[in-house]
Amino acid sequence: MNGEKNLPFLLESNLPIDLVVLFLGGNDVQPMIGKTAMEAALGCGTLIRIIKNTNFGRDGKIPEILLISPHLINESKNLMNLCFEGSEKEFDKFSKNYETVAKYFKTHFLDLKNLVKASKFDGVHYDIEGNKTVADLIYKKIQSIFGK
Numbered sequence: 051m052n053g054e055k056n057l058p059f060l061l062e063s064n065l066p067i068d069l070v071v072l073f074l075g076g077n078d079v080q081p082m083i084g085k086t087a088m089e090a091a092l093g094c095g096t097l098i099r100i101i102k103n104t105n106f107g108r109d110g111k112i113p114e115i116l117l118i119s120p121h122l123i124n125e126s127k128n129l130m131n132l133c134f135e136g137s138e139k140e141f142d143k144f145s146k147n148y149e150t151v152a153k154y155f156k157t158h159f160l161d162l163k164n165l166v167k168a169s170k171f172d173g174v175h176y177d178i179e180g181n182k183t184v185a186d187l188i189y190k191k192i193q194s195i196f197g198k
Contacts, residue, residue: 053074061101062106066106070101072094074090075094075148087147098151098157115157116157119148119159124168145161158195166184
């Protein structure tokens, strides 16, 4: 799915916007979809460009943007093995590619690569502790963006 077409409508229908969080890309590198981490990063760049060309923030300003790089996956298991088998190396590339995009567009960046691990159950998604860790990391990053 490509958010490029719907993003302007979604932004405008939620005015004013303080922060847009982009946490995308993991599903793109499934073999059945066939995209790379680089393509996902460039897609995020397209979305960032759209956001930066709006005045949908407070007082007609551009909203802050936080780009989040996906975590590493383990060897996928169970049903996830059908979807993500062989994707581990591509997940390793998200961090560098997303950081490059974030720097280019001067957006905020959070790299989950070494901060949270995928569950032992399926090797792809978070378990309860992983979800808590991700939520805490995002919360702290948002606090730092707004100086709190």
